[in-house]
Every structure is written in structure tokens, then in C-alpha cells.
Amino acid sequence: MTLAWIGFSVATAAGLTSVVRFMFPNVLFExxxxxxxxxxxxxxxxxxxxxxxxxxxxxxxxxxxxxxLVATCTHLGCTPNWLPAQNKFKCPCHGSGYYISGINFEGPTPRPLERAQIWESTDDGQIMVDKAVRYLYERGQWSDPMAFIKTA
Ligand code: FES
Incomplete structure (x- = not known):
């Protein structure tokens, strides 16, 4: 009988713990x-x-x-490395490779890296970037005026 009560109490405590955890989720600060x-x-x-x-x-x-260029591999999301000696981005996970333009040329990835919105601030001429706005090569969006800053 005592054992049953102990088992019940442990189970209840475990249940309560998960309820409390649910009320305070891990928040990822991006x-x-x-x-x-x-x-x-x-x-x-x-x-x-x-x-x-x-x-x-x-x-x-x-x-x-x-x-x-957004540093997220378009295969499964690892972070590629820039290899200056080989003039390419290379993903360490499964070997996808991208030219400096972001266009893929080797490995399993099906598409180029994504570009983020970029512009010059009208206040101080500094570069602004917004990663939440993406431009995709395969949709012809790299020619959008907000996908690059013209320098020449
Ligand atoms: S996640 Fe980059 S090659 Fe698979």
C-alpha cells in the first residue's frame, strides 16, 4: 500500500513538473x-x-x-564555410558547394544560397540588411533593386 502511494506521488510530481515546464517554455532569443x-x-x-x-x-x-548572402545551406540548413583558396562556399555536412555568387554547383543541394534584402540607409549612407526578406535566384529575384547595392 505504501509503495503504491509512493508510486502515485512520484507520478503526480512528474506530471506536475511537465505542466510547469509547459508554462515556461525554453525561449530561443534570435x-x-x-x-x-x-x-x-x-x-x-x-x-x-x-x-x-x-x-x-x-x-x-x-x-x-x-x-x-544568407549563410544557410539550402540542402538541410547547415552553415557553409567560405574557402578563399578555392573561391567557393562549402557545406561541411554533405558537401554542397556554391560559387561566390551563391549559385550551387556541387553536392546534394537543389538550389542556390538565398540573398537577403540590402540597401543604403537614406539617413547615413550605411548598409542595411534585413534577413527576413529573401531573394531567390530560381525565381529571378536577384535582379530586384533591393537584392543588391549598385556600386558601378
Ligand atoms: S546541409 Fe549542406 S550539404 Fe547538406
Missing amino acids: PPTRFKAGDPSTYSLGVDERWKEKFGVWIVRNTTQIYA
């Missing part, structure tokens, strides 16, 4: 999607990794434009 990325003149040609860790974005400058 960084804001929109951020100021500095003056365009601070970006030289190539891939800039200064925002990769905090915001998951590479800022890339080529001879005519600056664009923001």
Missing part, C-alpha cells in the same frame, strides 16, 4: 533580422565574414554590386 552593416567603403572586393557569426550573413562585393 538576433534581430535587420541590422546596420557599416559603410559600403569598408567592404573590399570579395567575401566579408564580419557578420557571419552574429547574423548568419556574408556581405559580398564584386566589381558592380554589393549583396548579402
Whole structure:
């Protein structure tokens, strides 16, 4: 009889614990999607990794434009690495590879990296990026004026 009561009490306590846990869920604090990325003149040609860790974005400058590539593999969501010696992004999970443009050329991923919205602030001329707004190559959206900053 005592054993039954102990079992019942333990089960009740476990049930109550899960109810309390439900009332206080683990909240994941994501960084804001929109951020100021500095003056365009601070970006030289190539891939800039200064925002990769905090915001998951590479800022890339080529001879005519600056664009923001989202550092999320379009296969299953791992974070690729920029390999300057090979001039490509490479995903460590299953080997997908992307050109500096973000277009995929090897591995299992079915599509290019996504680009994030980018513009120059009218207040101070600094680069603004909003990761919540995406531009997809396969939908022809990379030519959208908010998908890049024209530099030449
Ligand atoms: S998640 Fe990048 S190759 Fe699979």
C-alpha cells in the first residue's frame, strides 16, 4: 500500500513538473533580422565574414554590386564555410558547394544560397540588411533593386 502511494506521488510530481515546464517554455532569443552593416567603403572586393557569426550573413562585393548572402545551406540548413583558396562556399555536412555568387554547383543541394534584402540607409549612407526578406535566384529575384547595392 505504501509503495503504491509512493508510486502515485512520484507520478503526480512528474506530471506536475511537465505542466510547469509547459508554462515556461525554453525561449530561443534570435538576433534581430535587420541590422546596420557599416559603410559600403569598408567592404573590399570579395567575401566579408564580419557578420557571419552574429547574423548568419556574408556581405559580398564584386566589381558592380554589393549583396548579402544568407549563410544557410539550402540542402538541410547547415552553415557553409567560405574557402578563399578555392573561391567557393562549402557545406561541411554533405558537401554542397556554391560559387561566390551563391549559385550551387556541387553536392546534394537543389538550389542556390538565398540573398537577403540590402540597401543604403537614406539617413547615413550605411548598409542595411534585413534577413527576413529573401531573394531567390530560381525565381529571378536577384535582379530586384533591393537584392543588391549598385556600386558601378
Ligand atoms: S546541409 Fe549542406 S550539404 Fe547538406
